[in-house]
Amino acid sequence: MAVKLTERMKKAGTPERFAGGAALDRKEQRRLDQAKGLVPFAVKLDAELVGEIRGLAESRQMSLNDLVAVLLRKGLAAGA
Template sequence: MKRTDLEKNKGLKINGQMKNKAVPARFGQDAGSVLDKREQRKLDQALGLMPFAVKLNSELVGQLQALATERQISMNDLVAELIKKGLAS
């Protein structure tokens, strides 16, 4: 390998390590405790949640995001509320 390739690989390795590093606890109470995907999936299953992927128009997604920030609720809660209202009518 060339020296430039070795340096490039070192840089990629350092960037990967920086991305995987947890946020220090000093930025918040639970900032250091990041759940991995498996733990998050188990918590969601315990709450009875299932993943549900859909493809929507970008304008509609923008409206949903604006409404969620306006109401200060998560997108999951907003979409569940809107689907329940739609099915009830």
């Protein structure tokens, strides 16, 4: 019985109350990102640094992706 319940939960998806009714599936999100010229870029950072970046993003009311892009552009401009 537990196996059946687990399988149903896996197939159910995200409830709208959490997704806000606007959740896209992964393929659709990937297609939209590619159309914008966005490329996934994974890096490993110190947990403390990530916490600082998240806090800064919240205080500026920006997404984490947008803030990291701003910080990278500023860093690259300063180094040039």
